[in-house]
Amino acid sequence: MRRLAIATALVVALAATGNAEPDKPTKAKLSNVLKTAFGLRRAGKLAAAGLAFEEVLGRLKPESVHRRTVALELAQLYLVMGRPYRAVLIYRKIKDVPHEVETLLSMKDARYHREALVVSKAVKYALGEARSLAKLGKHDEALTILSAAGSTYAAERGRLLLKLKRHREAAKAFEEANDYLGRARATEIIDRDSARRLYEDSAGRIELSLKHELIPRLKVAKKRLKEAEAAKNSLAIERARIYYAQYLGQVGQAYRNWSASFEGAGDKSRAVKSARKAISFFRTQRNRLSDGGGDEFGKKAVEVLGVAKALSEAEAALARCQSLPE
Secondary structure, eight states, X not given: OHHHHHHXXXXXXXXXXXXXXXXXXXXXXXXXXXXXXXXXXXTTOHHHHHHHHHHHHHHSOTTOTTHHHHHHHHHHHHHHTTOHHHHHHHHHHTTOHHHHHHHHHHSSSHHHHHHHHHHHHHTTOHHHHHHXXXXXTOHHHHHHHHHHTGXXXXXXXXXXXXXXXXXXXXXXXXXXXXXXXXXXXXXXXXXXXXXXXXXXXXXXXXHHHIIIIIHHHHHHHHHHHHHHHHTTOHHHHHHHHHXXXXXXXXXXXXXXXXXXXXXXXXXXXXXXXXXXXXXXXXXXXXXXXXXGGTOHHHHHHHHHTTHHHHHHHHHHHHHHHHTSOO
């Protein structure tokens, strides 16, 4: 009954665009169905929005260049709705194994972790297999798989070893991966002076990444949003806004890591400055997602997708940096 009521609401919504009548449903143009989906999503009518996205996805041909984009939008909607297994099924439709496995592993019940392991083994997805084994507590088996991959998954191996407090092995793995921040964290408990130098090296590498990769990409995303707004294309605006928010989060995390590097190196002034920058980017990300409070889906996404948590952690890091000795 609930699904029928939602379907009826969707038909009525489509009728408002002039593409269907409540008493005589007809196939609306896909672009109009998609606009309706975004409108319902923005209004917080997430179940109805899901049906609209499902209709678009079902009507797109398998070879359509738009199919993956719509599928990812629908999967994200299900995640925000708190229906992760529905997202898994969407990822499965488009053969997106990494996202499928990541979502299964994010679920609490161990049966989903075992399912992630089965999926990963079936398609020979080594990273997914290792993460699934680690989630199931089979750490040695996970490490064996990661070691067999050599430098490809060295950073992942380092993170698992660090979690297991095997610091020397973790430091070697991070060295193999050229991950200076990870190596510094693994070395800190063993050799504080060496760790300090590694934190300094990490700060330099993050600065280069921000300058030559992340900030330029963020500028492109911001330009894309401005162009969509200038063209008054509602569909393009919604997509560009989410795209821009994702890059804001990446840049915020880079500044967060930069702050951690300065903190480890004992540079209080720069640690505080970069922590404030991280907070600024996370706040902007939150505001872009919620669109100033006008997007009900965005407001929920801030919590579900971890933006609020990232902001809270950045604020705690700033307080810690401010307490450092001069």
